[in-house]
Amino acid sequence: MTLGPLMVDVEGFELKPEERELLQHPLVGSVILFTRNYQDPVQLKALVQSIHAVRTPSLVVAVDHEGGRIQRFREGFSVLPSARRIGHEYDISAAEGRALARDMGWLMAAELRAVGVDLSFAPCVDLEYGVSEVIGDRAFHARAEIVGELAVAYMSGMREAGMVATAKHFPGHGAVVADSHHAIAVDRRALVDLSEDILPYRRLIANGLVGVMMAHVCYPAEDRWPASASEFWIRHVLREQLGFQGVVFADDLSMKGAAASGDITERAERALRAGCDVLPVCNHRPSVEQLLNSLGVPDDPASALRRVRLRGRSVFEPSKLKEMTRWAEARSLLSKAARAPSLTLNAPRG
Numbered sequence: 001m002t003l004g005p006l007m008v009d010v011e012g013f014e015l016k017p018e019e020r021e022l023l024q025h026p027l028v029g030s031v032i033l034f035t036r037n038y039q040d041p042v043q044l045k046a047l048v049q050s051i052h053a054v055r056t057p058s059l060v061v062a063v064d065h066e067g068g069r070i071q072r073f074r075e076g077f078s079v080l081p082s083a084r085r086i087g088h089e090y091d092i093s094a095a096e097g098r099a100l101a102r103d104m105g106w107l108m109a110a111e112l113r114a115v116g117v118d119l120s121f122a123p124c125v126d127l128e129y130g131v132s133e134v135i136g137d138r139a140f141h142a143r144a145e146i147v148g149e150l151a152v153a154y155m156s157g158m159r160e161a162g163m164v165a166t167a168k169h170f171p172g173h174g175a176v177v178a179d180s181h182h183a184i185a186v187d188r189r190a191l192v193d194l195s196e197d198i199l200p201y202r203r204l205i206a207n208g209l210v211g212v213m214m215a216h217v218c219y220p221a222e223d224r225w226p227a228s229a230s231e232f233w234i235r236h237v238l239r240e241q242l243g244f245q246g247v248v249f250a251d252d253l254s255m256k257g258a259a260a261s262g263d264i265t266e267r268a269e270r271a272l273r274a275g276c277d278v279l280p281v282c283n284h285r286p287s288v289e290q291l292l293n294s295l296g297v298p299d300d301p302a303s304a305l306r307r308v309r310l311r312g313r314s315v316f317e318p319s320k321l322k323e324m325t326r327w328a329e330a331r332s333l334l335s336k337a338a339r340a341p342s343l344t345l346n347a348p349r350g
Contacts, residue, residue, distance in 0.1 A: 001055060002304040003029030004297065005272065007062065007249075007280040008288050013039050015050050022288070023054045026297050029307055030060035032280055033117070034072055041076045041115050041318055048116035060310045062119040065108055068137055070124075077111050078330075080104055081337040083124055084137035086150055089337065094149075100333050101140075101150040105157025105165075107330040110314075113162050114321045118312040121213060121249075123154045125167045125200040126174035135174050144196040148203035155204060162314030166211030167204050169251060170238060171227060172197025173215045190221040191237065198242070205244050210309055212238060213249040214276065225274070228253075229267065234275035247306045250276045254284045265294045277303045278310075 004027040010019050022028065031051050038044055052058040063072050068082025086104065090097025105123070112120055125147050126132070128139035140150045155165035171194050176185045201212065214228035227233040228250040238244045250271045253264060262270065264287040268279050281288050321327055 001026055001057070003057060003060065003307045005029060005277060005279050005303070005307075006268075006288070006291060006295075007032050007060075007278050007282075009034060009282050010037065010047075010051075013037065013043050014047060015054075020054055022292070023051065023059060025292050027292055027295060028059065030062055030119075030278060030310070032282060033061065033063045034283075038073045041073075044073065044117075045115040045318075052116065057308065058311070060118045060307070061116065062121065062310075063112065063117055064122075065112060065117075065120040066122045066124055066138060067104060067108065070138060078107055078334055079338075080108055081334070082137040083140045083150075084128065085337055086154075087128075087139075087141040087146065090141065090146060090150060097150060098153045100337055101153035102157040103330040103333045104337075105154035106161045106326070107157075107334065109158040109161035109163035110316050110321060110327065110330075113312050113314055114316040114318045116312075116315070119163065119166065119211075119310050120158075121166045121168060121211075122158070123151045123165060123167060124169070125151045125204070126169060126172055127197055129175045131177050132174050133177075139174055144199040148200040151200050152203055152207050155207065155209065159208075161316075162312050164210035164310060165204070166213055166247075166249060167201060167209055168213035168249075169215035169217070170198075170201060170212050171215065171219070171233060173217055176217055184226075185215075185217045187217050187219050188221060189219065191219075194219075198237075201238075201242060201244075205242055209244070210246040211249060212244060212246065213251055216251045216255055225270065228276065229270040229274050231274045239275065245306075247277045247310060248275055249278045250280065252280045252282045254282050254287055264290055268295055272298055277306050 006027045007030040008028055009032050048061050051061055064070050065072055067080025071080055086101050089100045124138040126135045126139050128142040140147045158165050176187050216226050216228050218226050223230045223232040234248055253267045268291055271279055
C-alpha cells in the first residue's frame with residue numbers, strides 16, 4: 001500500500017481502535033500531532049511508534065514545531081526561540097545569526113527524531129511586513145536576502161539531524177492582514193510584485209528543499225483560486241519557473257482561507273488537480289470521514305514517491321541525545337538566544 005495524500009489528526013495520548021482503522025485507509029498517508037497528543041516524551045514516543053506500526057510502509061508523522069509561539073511540545077523539549085529572535089542575532093552578527101539558525105534547526109529536528117516524529121513544518125519564510133498578526137515573529141526578517149540566508153542555515157541543521165524542511169507559506173503570507181485560519185485572505189499584488197517574497201524559496205530550492213506548504217491566500221491579479229488550489233502557482237510558478245521537484249503541501253483544508261475553493265470535497269479535489277501532494281485536514285473529523293467516502297484514490301505514482309521522501313532518517317535515543325556535545329553546544333546557543341535582544345529588528349519596508 002502506498003502513502004495516500006490525506007494528512008489527518010488523532011484525538012489523544014493513545015490511538016483508539018477506530019483511529020487505527022481510519023489510518024489504514026489508502027487515502028491516508030500521514031498524521032499531524034498537536035499539543036493535545038502530548039503528555040511527556042515517553043508517551044509521545046509510544047504514540048508515534050503505534051502510528052508507524054499501523055501499516056507498511058509506515059505513515060509519516062508530522063507536527064508544527066517552529067519555535068516561539070508555534071511549538072506543540074514544550075515540557076521535556078527545548079523551548080525554541082522565534083524566527084524573529086534569530087533575525088535579531090543576525091543583525092548583531094551575521095555569522096552568529098547563521099550559526100544560531102543552523103543549531104536551532106538541528107536541535108528542533110534532533111529532539112523530534114528522538115521520539116520518532118518524521119517531519120516539522122519549518123522554516124516559515126514569510127517576510128516581516130509588519131501587517132500580518134498570524135505571521136508576526138514567525139518571520140526571520142523583513143529583508144528577503146536575510147530570510148533566505150537564515151532559512152538555508154536552518155534547513156541545513158534539520159538535514160543534519162535527519163529531517164527534511166518544509167518552507168511556508170508559498171508564495172508569501174507576510175503582506176496579508178487577514179489570518180487565513182479564520183478569513184479568506186487576499187493579496188492584490190501580481191507575480192512581478194512578489195519577487196522578494198519568492199526569493200527565499202529560490203535559495204532553498206537551489207539547496208535541495210524537499211517540502212513547500214502553499215498559502216491559503218488569493219492573488220486575484222493572477223488567479224481566482226487560493227494559491228493552495230491554483231495550478232498557476234503550483235504547476236506554473238513553483239514547478240516550472242522555480243524548478244521545485246519536492247512535496248507540495250496544501251495548508252490545512254479545514255481553515256477558513258480554503259473555503260474559497262468550495263466544500264471539503266471540492267477543496268481536496270481542486271488542490272489535487274492543482275498539484276498538491278499532501279492535504280492536511282485537521283481538527284474536524286466529519287470532514288475527514290466525508291473525504292474518505294467521496295474522494296477517489298489518486299493514481300499518481302510520482303506524487304506517491306515524493307511523499308515517501310518525508311520520512312525521517314536518523315534516530316537519536318533521548319538519553320544519548322543529551323549526552324552529545326552537539327546537543328550541549330546547541331543548548332548553549334539557545335540559552336544566549338533566550339536573553340533579551342540588544343538590538344531591534346530592522347523596520348519593515350513601507
